[in-house]
Amino acid sequence: MQVIEHPVERLHTALLSTRKDLIKTFQKFSRAEKTLLEDGLLPGNSLFSPITIHSDSDWIPSHPEDPQDFQSFYINPYRRSPKRGHKTIYIQTIGELLNFLKQIKPSDAFCIVGITMIDLYPKESWNFVFGQASLTKGMGVFSFARYDDHFYERSYTGRLKKKIELKQGDYSVFENYYTPPITSVLLLRSCKTLTHEIGHIFGMEHCQWLNCVMQGSNHLQESDRRTLVLCPICLRKLQSAIGFKIADRYKALLHWIEDGADSNGQHSKPTQAFQEYKDWFYKCLRILESDTS
Incomplete structure (x- = not known):
C-alpha cells in the first residue's frame, strides 16, 4: 500500500x-x-486523511x-456555477442515457443527473464506469448496478425473468430491470457517486490531495474506501x-x-x-x- x-x-x-x-x-x-x-x-x-493507493489498478496509478x-x-x-434561473439540480430515473437527459432537461436546471440499473460502458475499450458527467452540457448519469451485492454472482442477469405487474399507484423506476433492495450500503455508495458526478459538473477534477469524495475510482473496493x-x-x-x-x-x-x-x-x-x-x-x-x- x-x-x-x-x-x-x-x-x-x-x-x-x-x-x-x-x-x-x-x-x-x-x-x-x-x-x-x-x-x-x-x-x-x-478529520482529513491522506490518499492510500492499494494497487496499480487504483485510479491514480492508471489515470x-x-x-x-x-x-x-x-x-x-469552463467551470460552472448556478445562476439566477438556472440553479436547480434535477435527478431523473432513466433507461436511455445522455441523449434522453438532453431532451428533457428543464429550462431552469443547473444540471440534470440520471440514475439507472443498466451497467454503463461509455466506450467499447472500457470495462465499465460507475458514472459519467458532461461539464459543458450540465448532465451526468450513474448506475446502481454494481452497487448491488448480488451483481457479481453468476445468476445475476440485471433483467427480470418475469414482468412484474404493478398495482394502481405503484411506480417502477427501472421498468423490466431488477431493482435491488435499498440497503444502507447501496445508498451510501450511490450518494458518493452522485456527489462525485455533480462535483464534476461544477468543474471539479479528480482530487489528488487528500482522501476525498472527488477521488477517482476504478473498482468497487476503491469506491468503498473513498470518503463521502x-x-x-x-x-x-x-x-x-x-x-x-x-x-x-x-x-x-x-x-x-x-x-x-x-x-x-x-x-x-x-x-x-x-x-x-x-x-x-x-x-x-x-x-x-x-x-x-
Missing part, C-alpha cells in the same frame, strides 16, 4: 492559491472555518492527471461556486441522515452505513461553532 502525503506547504498553497485576490477571499471565511480548513491539511489530523488546486479550478473558463465528504481544497471549490457557511452545509447533511427517525431510532431510509459520517459532521461542527467570528 502506498500513502500519498503532500508537504503541508503545498497543500496550503493548493487551498489558498498564489494570487493575492484569491488569498484575500479566503480571509472572508470565519476564524473557525479557516481553522477547520487549514488544520485539516496537517499530518495526523483527525495520470495533473492535480487541480483551488486557483486552477477558479480560473478554468470533500477535502478542504475541494470544499473551498464548491463553496466558491455556491456560497454557503460550512456549518450550514454540515447541519443540512446531518439532518438528511437523521431525518425520519422515530422514538425507537428507526429511519424511513436506511442510513446505518452513514454513522461514521454522522459522528464526523458533529466533530466538525464542534470546531465550527467554537468561534463564530
